[in-house]
Amino acid sequence: MKAGLFEFALCSMSGRRSKFIFVYIILTLLMLLCFSVFFVTASLRAESSYGSDAVPDITVTMNKGGRNELISTSRADDIILIPGVSYAEPVYFGLYSFNYLKTNLTIVGIDPFAQQHSQAFEKAVMQHRNILTQERWMITGDKLAGTLKAIYNKDTFSFAKPDGTYLELPIAGTFFPQSQLMSASTVLTDVESAKEILGIPDGKAVQISVYVGNSEETDTIAQKLSVMFPDTEVTTKEVQLAAVSNLFDFNSGIFLMVFSISLFTFFIIVFDRASGLNMEERREIAVLKAVGYTPSDIIRVRFYETLITAVAAFATALPLALFYIHTAQAPLMKSIFIGYSYMRPDFILPFVFPAKEIVLTFMATIPVYAAAVIIPAWRASVTDAQESLR
Amino acid sequence: MIKFISVTKRYKDSVPVEDFSMEISAGETAILSGRSGSGKTTILALAAALTRPTSGSIEVNGKQTAKLPEEFASLFRRESVGIIFQNYNLMPNLSTLDNVTLPLLPTKTPFRQQRERAFELMEKLGIDNKAKIAAGRLSGGEQQRASIARALINNPPIVLADEPTSNLDAKLTDKLLEIFAGIKAEGRTLLIATHDKAITESGIADKIIRTEK
Numbered sequence: 001m002k003a004g005l006f007e008f009a010l011c012s013m014s015g016r017r018s019k020f021i022f023v024y025i026i027l028t029l030l031m032l033l034c035f036s037v038f039f040v041t042a043s044l045r046a047e048s049s050y051g052s053d054a055v056p057d058i059t060v061t062m063n064k065g066g067r068n069e070l071i072s073t074s075r076a077d078d079i080i081l082i083p084g085v086s087y088a089e090p091v092y093f094g095l096y097s098f099n100y101l102k103t104n105l106t107i108v109g110i111d112p113f114a115q116q117h118s119q120a121f122e123k124a125v126m127q128h129r130n131i132l133t134q135e136r137w138m139i140t141g142d143k144l145a146g147t148l149k150a151i152y153n154k155d156t157f158s159f160a161k162p163d164g165t166y167l168e169l170p171i172a173g174t175f176f177p178q179s180q181l182m183s184a185s186t187v188l189t190d191v192e193s194a195k196e197i198l199g200i201p202d203g204k205a206v207q208i209s210v211y212v213g214n215s216e217e218t219d220t221i222a223q224k225l226s227v228m229f230p231d232t233e234v235t236t237k238e239v240q241l242a243a244v245s246n247l248f249d250f251n252s253g254i255f256l257m258v259f260s261i262s263l264f265t266f267f268i269i270v271f272d273r274a275s276g277l278n279m280e281e282r283r284e285i286a287v288l289k290a291v292g293y294t295p296s297d298i299i300r301v302r303f304y305e306t307l308i309t310a311v312a313a314f315a316t317a318l319p320l321a322l323f324y325i326h327t328a329q330a331p332l333m334k335s336i337f338i339g340y341s342y343m344r345p346d347f348i349l350p351f352v353f354p355a356k357e358i359v360l361t362f363m364a365t366i367p368v369y370a371a372a373v374i375i376p377a378w379r380a381s382v383t384d385a386q387e388s389l390r
Numbered sequence: 391m392i393k394f395i396s397v398t399k400r401y402k403d404s405v406p407v408e409d410f411s412m413e414i415s416a417g418e419t420a421i422l423s424g425r426s427g428s429g430k431t432t433i434l435a436l437a438a439a440l441t442r443p444t445s446g447s448i449e450v451n452g453k454q455t456a457k458l459p460e461e462f463a464s465l466f467r468r469e470s471v472g473i474i475f476q477n478y479n480l481m482p483n484l485s486t487l488d489n490v491t492l493p494l495l496p497t498k499t500p501f502r503q504q505r506e507r508a509f510e511l512m513e514k515l516g517i518d519n520k521a522k523i524a525a526g527r528l529s530g531g532e533q534q535r536a537s538i539a540r541a542l543i544n545n546p547p548i549v550l551a552d553e554p555t556s557n558l559d560a561k562l563t564d565k566l567l568e569i570f571a572g573i574k575a576e577g578r579t580l581l582i583a584t585h586d587k588a589i590t591e592s593g594i595a596d597k598i599i600r601t602e603k
Contacts (some may be wrong), residue, residue: 004495004504008488015483287479290440291493291540292468294461382460386432386441389479 005297009304020309027313027369028320030266031361035321038357040330043349055237056117056209058222063233070204075229079210082228084221086213089114090205092191094198096159100151105144106186109194117211124175124188136193137172143184145174162199169193267368277376279388285380286388295381302377306370314362326351391416392437392548392581397446397456399432406432407443412599414581416451416547419574422583423590424601430583431476433601434550437581438471439463451547468493472541476553478533480540482526486517489525490539497544511539515569531562538569549573551582555589563588570594 013020060079062071071090079088092109108121112131116122124139131137138157140148148157148171158166169189189197200206210225212218218236225234277285288298324330329349380388392414399407406429414420422430435441436448439455440463448456451470458466467473480489490508499507512518515535520528525536534554541549551570555563563586571594573580582589590598 004497004501008492008495011484011488012481015481283479284481286440287481288492289460289464290438290467290473290475290479292464292544293496294464294468296461297464297496384441386435389435389440389475390431 005301006304009301009308012301013305013308020305023369024309024313024316026266027310027365028317030263031313031317031365032320032324034361034365035317035358036324036330036333038354038361039321039325039352040333040349042352042354042357043325046350046352055240057212057215057218057237058210058225059235059237059240060208060210060225060229061206061233061235062231064231070200070206071208071232073203073205073208075232076205076208078228079208079225082221082224084212084214084217085210087115087211089209091207091209092194092198092200093206094194094200096187096197101147103185107194107197108186108188109191109198110188111191117209120175121188124173127175128173131172131190134170134172135190136167136169137190138169138193139173139175139188140171141184141186142174142176144187145171159193159197161196167193167196277380281377282380282388285377286385289381289385290389293381295378298381299374299378302373303370306366306373310362310366310369318358325349391449391451392579393449394433394436395447397433397436397443397448399429399436399441400444407436410446410601414579414597416579417577418596419570419580419582419594420597420599421590421595422581422599422601423585425585428601430585430601431552434473434552434581434583437548438473438550439466440473468497468544470546470548472544472546472549474534474537474541474549474551474554476556478525478537480525480528480533480536482524484525485522486512486525486528486532486536487521489536490543492540493544507543508539511542512536514572515539530557531559531565534558534562534566535569538566542573546578548579548581551580551584553584553586554582555584555586560588567592567594 060071060075062069073090076088076090079085094107095104096107098105110116110121110125112125116125125131128137128139131139155171156168157171158168161167175188194200195202198206210221212221218238222234222236225232285298288301289295293301325333326349392412394410394412397407397410398405406427408429410429410433412420412433422433424430432441436443437450437455439448439450439458443456446456447454450466453466453470455463455466481492484492487505487508490512491504494504494507509518509521512521512535515538517528517532517535517539520532520536525533528536534557541551554566554570558566567589570580570582574594582595584590589595
């Protein structure tokens with residue numbers, strides 16, 4: 001680096017500060033937008049991945065006329081006989097409308113004596129062995145436990161059953177899932193209580209979860225299940241996770257549209273700059289040539305100006321994006337991505353630093369901007385200086 | 391030495407220089423005299439390799455400059471030529487000192503030496519007290535002197551001046567003639583384009599070259 005030229009670039013920038021401040025603001029906003037998107041998507045991706053271990057290899061549900069119906073638990077006994085199936089169990093879960101917080105609680109009925117397929121549930125059972133001796137109990141996510149304690153100040157909670165009566169359950173403890181969505185709304189309870197709260201009659205379940213020994217056989221077994229039970233909907237884990245991902249992508253698609261418009265605007269500005277310099281800029285380059293600056297010196301000066309602007313924009317945009325996403329919790333942007341129905345009390349975006357995307361953004365933005373500045377400067381530096389000075 | 395042989399410069403809409411020849415020896419002071427539009431400025435630009443002739447040959451300080459590539463033309467100017475422009479062409483937002491040191495920035499001259507040389511010249515030209523003031527805020531005479539200091543900072547053997555008195559009053563013109571006498575005394579080749587009688591009749595010139603076609 002030639003210190004003299006770097007110093008000149010700084011002086012030159014301070015002389016034309018309004019222009020550089022404008023470019024700096026545009027670049028900062030663009031990077032802020034990119035970084036914010038990357039932070040939000042990385043956080044949400046991490047959040048959604050926490051629950052993926054609980055998704056069974058195959059899910060069998062009853063579907064009539066497009067409606068989800070309860071499925072007979074006896075089908076689990078037939079399914080387990082299929083070669084390759086290692087385990088099949090009826091599952092009891094559903095949403096309980098908690099009007100006080102204007103939200104839905106996710107009620108999950110589990111058998112504490114059976115193997116738990118979710119690590120979070122397994123941990124919950126291991127931590128609260130006292131439930132093994134109790135007939136009725138509930139374990140809540142730690143955030144929900146704090147909320148209930150703050151509202152009712154007692155160690156039980158009364159659920160309104162579909163028949164209008166109440167079921168009071170003692171809070172046996174709390175569990176700490178990685179997922180804050182789960183922590184904020186999930187209630188684990190015994191199977192009988194879950195069935196009563198959700199209005200599931202005996203012999204029925206919400207779905208049958210099927211686990212296979214060899215994951216390569218999943219599709220074959222799924223096909224067999226479809227043939228065996230033509231009135232059911234058989235979904236593999238892969239399809240189920242893709243459906244969640246598609247929902248997320250649909251929301252991010254809306255954002256992508258807004259984002260594309262911003263990028264498009266940026267490229268129009270870039271194109272406008274690349275297509276020519278104004279008279280004042282041409283004259284300045286001609287003067288530099290007249291006092292002995294070579295075209296490479298001029299390009300170097302412009303490169304330093306670009307670098308200073310870009311690094312300043314990067315250094316501003318990164319902390320701003322971190323503040324916007326992780327301190328302010330991405331107002332507006334979070335709801336675009338996760339949608340209203342996914343809103344949960346106290347949902348905080350987990351901190352994930354998508355370093356690769358951040359570096360890529362920097363590397364993708366700067367060359368475009370640098371080219372927009374350097375190409376016209378280079379053109380001017382190799383053309384007749386006298387014409388610009390006339 | 392500056393030597394033009396049958397030089398023609400043609401633009402789209404005009405031919406400012408046509409079949410022009412001249413020869414100025416090293417250390418000589420010459421005046422290009424002629425009315426406005428007679429091609430004086432273009433001849434200076436051709437001598438500085440700021441523009442290329444349409445035809446003819448130009449030799450400056452032993453170098454054929456008519457077809458020099460841009461990179462080499464710039465290096466040639468850095469080493470051999472100082473230009474004093476009619477409208478000064480200073481960077482209005484930079485300080486006087488920064489304007490004067492501008493030609494030294496891409497060179498390997500140490501920073502301290504750049505500043506010393508600039509102050510030495512500014513002191514000689516009486517603008518050392520304006521070092522930190524933005525060039526755009528200097529008076530016409532001060533800008534003229536800053537422009538001269540910038541032209542001389544690289545210690546060039548050839549100095550080209552385009553209508554140097556066009557914006558100066560009589561008193562400042564006398565002061566400028568003193569400066570030019572100093573440049574001449576240092577043994578530099580000086581080519582002044584002017585139609586100001588104060589210069590042409592001052593006796594500073596060894597040679598007066600008419601540019602009328």
